[in-house]
Amino acid sequence: MTAESVSPLIAALRQAVIDGQAKDAAALTEQALAAGVVPRSLVDEALIPAMDEAGRLFEAGEFFVPELLVAARALKASQALVTPLLAGSAAATAGRIAIGTVKGDMHDIGKNLVLALLQGGGFDVVDLGADVPPERFVAAITDDGAQMLGLSALLTTTMLQMKATMEALDRAGVRGSVKVIVGGAPVTQRFADEIGADGYADNAAAAVVLARRLLGRPA
Amino acid sequence: MTSRERVVTAMRRRQPDRPPFDLSFGYSTAQLASIRDRTGADDPCDYFGADTRMVWPGPTRLSTDFSAYHGPLPPGTTIDEWGLAHVPTASTDADHAHLEGFRHPMSRLESVSEAAEYPLPDIDAAYRYEPVRAEIEAIHRRGLAAMAMLECTVFERAWYLRGMERLLLDFTDGSAFATTLLDRITERRMAQAEHYARAGADVIAYGDDVGTQRGLLMSAGMWRAWLKPRLARTIEAARRVEPDVLVFYHSDGDVSAIIPDLIEVGVDILNPVQPECMDPAALKCAYGDRLSFWGTIGTQSTLPFGSPDDVRREVRTRIETVGAGGGLFLAPTHILEPEVPFENIVAFVEAVKGRYA
Numbered sequence: 001m002t003a004e005s006v007s008p009l010i011a012a013l014r015q016a017v018i019d020g021q022a023k024d025a026a027a028l029t030e031q032a033l034a035a036g037v038v039p040r041s042l043v044d045e046a047l048i049p050a051m052d053e054a055g056r057l058f059e060a061g062e063f064f065v066p067e068l069l070v071a072a073r074a075l076k077a078s079q080a081l082v083t084p085l086l087a088g089s090a091a092a093t094a095g096r097i098a099i100g101t102v103k104g105d106m107h108d109i110g111k112n113l114v115l116a117l118l119q120g121g122g123f124d125v126v127d128l129g130a131d132v133p134p135e136r137f138v139a140a141i142t143d144d145g146a147q148m149l150g151l152s153a154l155l156t157t158t159m160l161q162m163k164a165t166m167e168a169l170d171r172a173g174v175r176g177s178v179k180v181i182v183g184g185a186p187v188t189q190r191f192a193d194e195i196g197a198d199g200y201a202d203n204a205a206a207a208v209v210l211a212r213r214l215l216g217r218p219a
Numbered sequence: 220m221t222s223r224e225r226v227v228t229a230m231r232r233r234q235p236d237r238p239p240f241d242l243s244f245g246y247s248t249a250q251l252a253s254i255r256d257r258t259g260a261d262d263p264c265d266y267f268g269a270d271t272r273m274v275w276p277g278p279t280r281l282s283t284d285f286s287a288y289h290g291p292l293p294p295g296t297t298i299d300e301w302g303l304a305h306v307p308t309a310s311t312d313a314d315h316a317h318l319e320g321f322r323h324p325m326s327r328l329e330s331v332s333e334a335a336e337y338p339l340p341d342i343d344a345a346y347r348y349e350p351v352r353a354e355i356e357a358i359h360r361r362g363l364a365a366m367a368m369l370e371c372t373v374f375e376r377a378w379y380l381r382g383m384e385r386l387l388l389d390f391t392d393g394s395a396f397a398t399t400l401l402d403r404i405t406e407r408r409m410a411q412a413e414h415y416a417r418a419g420a421d422v423i424a425y426g427d428d429v430g431t432q433r434g435l436l437m438s439a440g441m442w443r444a445w446l447k448p449r450l451a452r453t454i455e456a457a458r459r460v461e462p463d464v465l466v467f468y469h470s471d472g473d474v475s476a477i478i479p480d481l482i483e484v485g486v487d488i489l490n491p492v493q494p495e496c497m498d499p500a501a502l503k504c505a506y507g508d509r510l511s512f513w514g515t516i517g518t519q520s521t522l523p524f525g526s527p528d529d530v531r532r533e534v535r536t537r538i539e540t541v542g543a544g545g546g547l548f549l550a551p552t553h554i555l556e557p558e559v560p561f562e563n564i565v566a567f568v569e570a571v572k573g574r575y576a
Contacts, residue, residue: 020391064437066387073388104310106320109383130320131308156523157247157314157556185432186519203433 009035010046013078017050018057020070022077029078039085043122047082051075051120055205065113068204072116093124095215098140099150100128101184102165105158110184113204114150121208134161134168141174148211151197153184162187163195179214183207221362222270227421230465230488230511232546238538239270239364240549240571242564243491243514248316249557257561267568271364274420276342276411277350283338288324296322300340303379314557323382325400334399337380343410352418359419367420369411370469373404373449374427387437390445397445405449409456416460422467422488423457425450430472432496439476447477451484458485467513471553473497482509490514491552494521494533500540512541513548516567522551523558527566534570 009032016024032042054071057063063071097118101111108130118125126144128136140146149169153159162182169175181199182192192200198214201207212219220228220236229235242263246254251263260266285302292298295307304322308315325337341347355365371379377400378386389397415423427446429436450468457464467488468481473496474489481489491514492499499515516522521533534549541547549571555564 061434064435064441065431066391066437066441069384069387070391104308104312104315104318106306106308106318112384131310133309155318155556156519156558158318160558 010037010042013042013046014050014053017047017071017074017078018053020067020074022070022074025074026077026081029081033081033085039082042078042082043086047075047078048120048122051117052205052208054120055117055208059203059205065109068113068116072120075116075120094122094212094217095147096124096126096145097148097150097211098126098128098137098144098146099152100132100137100140101130101152101154102158102161103131103133104161105153105155106130107152107154107184110154110204111150111152114152114183114207117204117208118150118211121212123211134165137165138168138172138174141169141178142172146178148179148181148215150207150211151180151182153182153187156186159184159186159191162191162197166195166197181207181210181214222268223359223362223364223421226270226364226548227465229545229548230422230513232508232511232544234543234545237573238542238547238549238571240568241269241271242267242555243518243551244370244554246555247314247557249314250555250559253557253561254555254564263564267564268572271366271422272358273366273368273424274351274354274358274415274418275368276347276414279341279344279347281341283340285324285338288327288337289322292322300342301376301380302338317554321379323378323380323385325380326382326385328396331395331399334396335403337400337403339403339407343407343414345414348414348418351415355419364421365419366422366424366467367415367418368424369408369415369453370424370426372408372425372427372453373401374429374446376404376408377401390437390441401445401449405452408453412453412457413460416457416464420464422465424467424469424490425453425486426467426469426490428469428471429477430470430474430496432472432493434473435476436472439480442477443480447480447484450481454485475502478502478506478510482506487511488513488548491550493517493519493552495519499537503541503546507541507544507546511546511548514550514552515541515547516549516551518551518553518556518559522563522567523556523560525563527560527562530563530566531570534567 013028016028058068099115101108115125137149151162179198182197183201189200199210201210225235226239229239254263258266279300285298289304292304293306297305302324306320308318358365454466465487466485468486469490488511492512494517515537521529
């Protein structure tokens with residue numbers, strides 16, 4: 001099968017994910033694999049660009065939370081078929097990122113959106129959940145091999161736990177081996193600078209761009 | 220002017236003697252303890268002379284067992300009358316004592332009949348509003364305005380039960396489950412609104428958070444399809460009983476995109492007008508002849524991180540840019556978190572009362 005004959009399938013899959021059509025995404029994934037498309041190129045040419053586009057539309061105010069959720073659902077439907085075929089391929093991910101809402105804070109919608117777009121962007125994401133104590137973030141580096149941490153907070157009260165988490169990374173001697181990005185409604189670039197984070201993003205799509213830049217991946 | 224006269228005058232967009240104020244939706248546990256310690260007063264609203272007092276339905280006689288709707292729950296979890304499980308934070312930091320997470324009892328349900336049979340509370344029962352009537356009379360005898368709380372009116376109550384991501388997916392899929400759940404909640408909220416209006420509330424406080432600080436959580440189209448008609452029904456229910464009751468609507472975040480819709484369905488007052496993402500002065504220019512503004516003093520910016528002078532300046536700016544001809548009720552935009560200095564609360568109240576120095 002030639003590149004010309006599979007490219008409509010790739011384009012259709014990309015569009016199905018953007019449109020949040022999970023059944024179509026799964027069917028097109030099966031068709032593309034049956035047609036001999038290499039799983040890696042299916043990820044690189046359909047899934048990652050689809051979620052990047054969903055993120056771009058979100059950032060532009062054309063997509064809202066529900067559109068991102070259905071796109072992520074369609075992504076998962078495709079990934080369920082593709083990911084097993086990628087196993088063992090060391091270069092399969094753009095990097096491992098552990099993400100969580102800091103200690104005391106239970107809000108997870110924003111964190112989950114960032115998680116969905118990072119996964120869509122090809123990162124291997126460890127979801128630490130909400131109400132995550134500093135020592136769990138440390139363990140994500142030492143035990144889970146995270147190259148980057150994503151810290152979320154919705155409240156001015158719990159935002160201060162980001163500073164406590166940075167201090168815990170210093171004390172554990174792991175600060176130098178990890179990049180840290182922060183976000184959430186009350187968080188600002190200035191606050192990120194004050195606590196010594198490597199980066200701040202004011203929305204989920206910008207977090208993916210930031211993660212790629214800090215981990216030296218192509219935008 | 221009594222507080223009640225001040226609130227009604229200002230919210231009907233006539234000039235009061237000064238803007239009315241309150242201290243918003245309450246206080247974090249640590250902040251309330253600190254205020255009590257500093258003032259010696261049990262109720263900060265009494266100490267500072269806030270113009271409103273809030274009322275809620277009386278206690279239920281039901282004791283529904285929701286355990287079948289939940290898996291194992293962490294120690295310290297409480298289940299409210301809707302069946303929502305409130306899980307305390309694992310943090311032992313005193314400043315976090317007010318923080319909790321949710322476990323949603325309807326997250327695993329699938330069929331429309333399950334949505335139809337889920338045991339909702341009897342917040343529509345008349346007996347629960349007998350104490351409300353007495354409370355409102357007592358509030359009025361003190362010259363204060365009574366604000367009846369109908370917060371988390373439909374959308375938030377529905378996602379508390381279903382889970383937000385699940386409910387938003389239901390909306391996208393056009394699910395009959397969501398329609399059934401929202402209609403059942405709406406019917407109860409309509410009855411509750413009628414009871415409040417009959418009990419003599421000055422203000423009924425509706426609210427569903429549909430804003431993020433970057434704009435709506437969902438598209439305006441989705442909001443109009445799923446939530447606007449139901450909000451309209453709950454407002455009409457109160458207005459059929461008491462045409463003059465003031466309708467207050469709360470949503471955190473930036474809800475600029477639906478302000479004309481809110482006015483259309485009968486909202487008189489927008490809250491909290493978060494200055495971090497909405498410009499109160501611009502909204503006054505655009506909608507000040509049809510809408511009043513309640514809140515506007517940032518609990519994410521000035522109150523926790525500004526100086527007392529910054530707080531006084533923000534209050535004065537609001538009075539100058541939003542207060543002309545009435546239409547302004549000054550309040551923190553959300554609960555007072557522990558990091559708001561006591562001096563800033565004092566500066567807020569004194570500035571509202573005209574003492575800027």
